Amino acid sequence: MWQRLRQGLWRTRDGLTGGLADLFLGGKQIDASILDEIETRLLLADVGVDVTRAITDSLAAALKRNELGDLPAVLRALRAQMVAVLAPVQLPLEIPAAPRPFVILVIGVNGAGKTTTIGKLAERLQRDGHRLLLAAGDTFRAAAIEQLAVWGERVGAPVIAQKTGADSAAVIFDALASARARDLDMVIADTAGRLHNKRNLMEELKKIRRTIAKFDARLPVESLLVLDGGTGQNAIAQARDFHEAIGVTGIAVTKLDGTAKGGVLLAIARQLAIPIRYIGVGEAVDDLKPFVAEDFVDALLGVEP
Numbered sequence: 254m255w256q257r258l259r260q261g262l263w264r265t266r267d268g269l270t271g272g273l274a275d276l277f278l279g280g281k282q283i284d285a286s287i288l289d290e291i292e293t294r295l296l297l298a299d300v301g302v303d304v305t306r307a308i309t310d311s312l313a314a315a316l317k318r319n320e321l322g323d324l325p326a327v328l329r330a331l332r333a334q335m336v337a338v339l340a341p342v343q344l345p346l347e348i349p350a351a352p353r354p355f356v357i358l359v360i361g362v363n364g365a366g367k368t369t370t371i372g373k374l375a376e377r378l379q380r381d382g383h384r385l386l387l388a389a390g391d392t393f394r395a396a397a398i399e400q401l402a403v404w405g406e407r408v409g410a411p412v413i414a415q416k417t418g419a420d421s422a423a424v425i426f427d428a429l430a431s432a433r434a435r436d437l438d439m440v441i442a443d444t445a446g447r448l449h450n451k452r453n454l455m456e457e458l459k460k461i462r463r464t465i466a467k468f469d470a471r472l473p474v475e476s477l478l479v480l481d482g483g484t485g486q487n488a489i490a491q492a493r494d495f496h497e498a499i500g501v502t503g504i505a506v507t508k509l510d511g512t513a514k515g516g517v518l519l520a521i522a523r524q525l526a527i528p529i530r531y532i533g534v535g536e537a538v539d540d541l542k543p544f545v546a547e548d549f550v551d552a553l554l555g556v557e558p
C-alpha cells in the first residue's frame with residue numbers, strides 16, 4: 254500500500270523535493286534563498302498561493318528561531334505544516350446501515366475518472382461486505398453504458414441501464430427501486446461528464462438529485478465529486494460550481510500518478526473544506542486509496558513511515 258502510493262505520487266514528489274539536498278552541499282546554511290526555492294516548488298505543485306504563503310511564513314519564523322539547521326529539519330517542518338492543512342479533510346466515507354440503499358452519486362467534468370472510480374469503489378465496498386448495484390446514469394456518451402457494464406462484470410456487481418439518450422434521472426430512479434426490491438445496501442450512480450459552468454447541465458444534475466429525494470427523502474446520499482488531479486487549480490473552480498449546484502459531500506482526486514500537481518489537495522483542503530474521501534494513483538482496480546493525510550504527505554515528501 255505504502256509502496257504503491259509512493260510510486261504513484263513520484264512526479265509531485267520529484268517536483269517538491271528532487272535535488273533539494275544539492276542546495277545544502279558544501280555545508281551551506283539554510284537561508285532565505287532556500288525558502289524561496291521551497292516556495293516556488295510548492296506553487297509549481299499547485300498547492301495554491303494561500304497555503305504556500307502560510308507554509309513559507311511559518312518556515313521563515315522557524316528559521317529565525319534557529320530551528321531549521323538542516324534539510325531533515327526543513328522536511329520535518331514542512332511535513333507538519335502540510336499535515337495540519339490536510340488533516341481536517343481526512344474524513345472517510347461512512348455508510349450508515351439504514352435507511353437503505355445508501356446512494357453514491359458520482360459527478361464531475363468530462364474524463365475526470367468517474368466511471369473508473371466507480372469500478373474501483375464497487376470492488377472495495379463489496380470487499381468490505383456491502384451488497385450493491387451500479388446505475389448507468391451516463392446516458393449521454395455513446396459507449397458509457399458499455400463501459401460501466403464491463404466494470405460491473407469485472408467486479409461482479411449488477412448494472413441497471415437503459416438506452417443511450419434515456420433520461421438519466423429515470424435510470425437512477427429505476428436503480429433505486431431495483432436495489433430496494435433486492436434489499437441491497439447501496440447504489441453507485443454514474444453520471445455524464447459535464448462542464449461545471451454549463452448551466453443547463455448543472456440543472457440536469459439538480460433534477461437527478463431531486464429525483465433521489467423524491468424516491469425517498471430519507472436516503473443518505475454521498476454526492477461524490479471526481480476531480481482530475483492533473484487539472485491543478487481549475488479543480489477548485491469545478492468544485493465550487495458543483496457544490497453550489499447540488500452540495501458536494503465528498504471528493505475523489507484521480508490521476509495523481511500522472512501529474513506533478515498533486516499539491517492541489519492542499520488547495521482543496523484549505524479553500525473548500527470538503528472531505529477528501531479517496532485518491533486515485535493508477536488505472537488498476539486497487540489503485541483507489543482512502544485518503545489519509547499523513548500517508549499522503551509522507552509519500553509526497555519521500556519520508557519513510
Ligand SMILES: Nc1nc2c(ncn2[C@@H]2O[C@H](COP(=O)(O)OP(=O)(O)OP(=O)(O)O)[C@@H](O)[C@H]2O)c(=O)[nH]1
Nearest residue numbers: 363364365366367368369446507508533534535536
Ligand atoms: N493513470 C490514471 N488514470 C486514471 C485514473 N482514474 C481514471 N483514469 C483514466 O482516465 C480515463 C478516463 O476515465 P473515465 O473513468 O472514463 O472518466 P469519466 O469521468 O467517467 O469520463 P466521461 O464519462 O467521459 O466524463 C480512463 O482512461 C481511465 O483509465 C487514475 O487514478 N490514474
Ligand SMILES: [Mg+2]
Nearest residue numbers: 367368391397
Ligand atoms: Mg464516465
